[in-house]
Amino acid sequence: MESAAPTVVHTPPLKVQKDQNGALIFDSNMMRKASEIPKEFLWPSDDLITTSDEALQEPLIDLAVLKSGDEEAIASAAQLLREACVKHGFFQVTNHGVDQEMIDAAHQEVDTIFGLPLERKLAARRQPGSVSGYSGAHSDRFSSKLPWKECFSFKYSHSDETHSQIIHYFSSLFGQDLHRTGSVYQKYCDSMKELSFAIMELLAISLGLDRLYIKTFFEDGESIMRCNSYPPCNRSSLTLGTGPHSDPTSLTILHQDQVGGLEVYLDNKWFAVRPRPDAFVINIGDTFMALSNGKYKSCLHRALVNREVERKSLVYFVNPKEDKTVKPPEKLCSSQQEERKYPDFTWSDLYEFTQNHYRADVSTLQGFIPWFIAGKPSKY
Numbered sequence: 001m002e003s004a005a006p007t008v009v010h011t012p013p014l015k016v017q018k019d020q021n022g023a024l025i026f027d028s029n030m031m032r033k034a035s036e037i038p039k040e041f042l043w044p045s046d047d048l049i050t051t052s053d054e055a056l057q058e059p060l061i062d063l064a065v066l067k068s069g070d071e072e073a074i075a076s077a078a079q080l081l082r083e084a085c086v087k088h089g090f091f092q093v094t095n096h097g098v099d100q101e102m103i104d105a106a107h108q109e110v111d112t113i114f115g116l117p118l119e120r121k122l123a124a125r126r127q128p129g130s131v132s133g134y135s136g137a138h139s140d141r142f143s144s145k146l147p148w149k150e151c152f153s154f155k156y157s158h159s160d161e162t163h164s165q166i167i168h169y170f171s172s173l174f175g176q177d178l179h180r181t182g183s184v185y186q187k188y189c190d191s192m193k194e195l196s197f198a199i200m201e202l203l204a205i206s207l208g209l210d211r212l213y214i215k216t217f218f219e220d221g222e223s224i225m226r227c228n229s230y231p232p233c234n235r236s237s238l239t240l241g242t243g244p245h246s247d248p249t250s251l252t253i254l255h256q257d258q259v260g261g262l263e264v265y266l267d268n269k270w271f272a273v274r275p276r277p278d279a280f281v282i283n284i285g286d287t288f289m290a291l292s293n294g295k296y297k298s299c300l301h302r303a304l305v306n307r308e309v310e311r312k313s314l315v316y317f318v319n320p321k322e323d324k325t326v327k328p329p330e331k332l333c334s335s336q337q338e339e340r341k342y343p344d345f346t347w348s349d350l351y352e353f354t355q356n357h358y359r360a361d362v363s364t365l366q367g368f369i370p371w372f373i374a375g376k377p378s379k380y
Contacts, residue, residue: 026136027118028150032231040146041239056264056271059084063198064095082206088266089284089299096280098191103255106188109181110312113152114229124173129355131224148239148305153226156189158219189225192253192316209329221320230311241303245360247285248350249317254281259311265300286365287347293328294341300362322348345372
């Protein structure tokens with residue numbers, strides 16, 4: 001007796017919702033079940049080039065050497081960092097001093113934020129020109145090549161001494177329901193600030209500068225914290241969680257879960273970055289590349305989407321004060337061979353460019369310079 005043929009269930013293509021402004025609404029619960037993805041999420045083949053079989057051989061920097069007093073070990077770590085920053089602008093740090101329970105709690109609160117009902121997330125959407133708030137696939141800014149992800153971002157002032165700025169932000173946006181979430185991220189960002197300052201000491205040493213030069217430059221800055229959720233996608237080979245780009249910010253400190261998906265471009269190939277629960281991923285951004293007079297590369301990277309499981313990441317973007325002039329120290333451009341690569345600009349200039357005139361990609365800084373020199377035209 002022949003067995004009955006299996007029943008084939010055909011799931012209809014997903015019909016996306018749009019808001020009153022025509023922006024696509026990213027409903028992650030619906031998206032993860034769809035057999036076909038909306039055209040807005042399809043990426044060109046050039047951006048979807050497959051990954052190399054090799055993992056990136058980035059250095060693992062032991063930050064404990066900074067407190068060891070061992071100048072030889074510090075110099076060795078600085079040299080490792082320098083080689084990586086000249087080559088691709090990417091490394092990882094261990095023995096960073098950030099409590100593992102705090103990191104775990106921050107990852108757990110990603111679920112709290114993105115597990116909110118859709119209407120509550122939409123009520124917390126970021127406003128035009130702002131970086132703070134909820135964003136579903138960046139559809140409030142773009143209509144094609146949308147990233148398959150949800151983000152929630154907020155600013156963090158380095159000079160605030162109340163240790164409650166983020167708690168107040170969450171309370172103003174969600175009431176007391178997410179008080180614990182705000183408290184967790186307040187502590188997390190306080191730790192990220194201290195971690196960034198330690199990394200800056202080693203960066204200064206690696207550039208041959210006074211050990212505190214870079215730290216001092218960023219002490220009164222305002223960084224950006226971002227929580228990312230990349231839902232699973234049945235057609236993950238056709239889309240990206242984040243497209244190829246370099247960060248316009250100065251320094252990026254990322255902690256990824258164990259799902260994987262982060263990739264770095266080097267020697268015309270994409271290399272996977274192995275997740276390490278005990279390490280933070282660090283990459284150089286465009287602003288720091290300008291601050292180093294082009295000596296250190298802004299890292300070109302992207303994020304893939306997993307077919308079966310959600311990927312989460314915590315990202316802390318380090319920035320100087322908005323009105324501070326980004327200008328390399330004289331020591332980095334004192335000879336004819338080291339002439340200035342970029343004009344003086346402020347972080348607010350580059351921020352305005354990326355928020356209102358340009359979608360961050362592989363050439364953000366190269367696109368910014370002519371716009372800035374032309375007097376920051378409104379139409380670009």
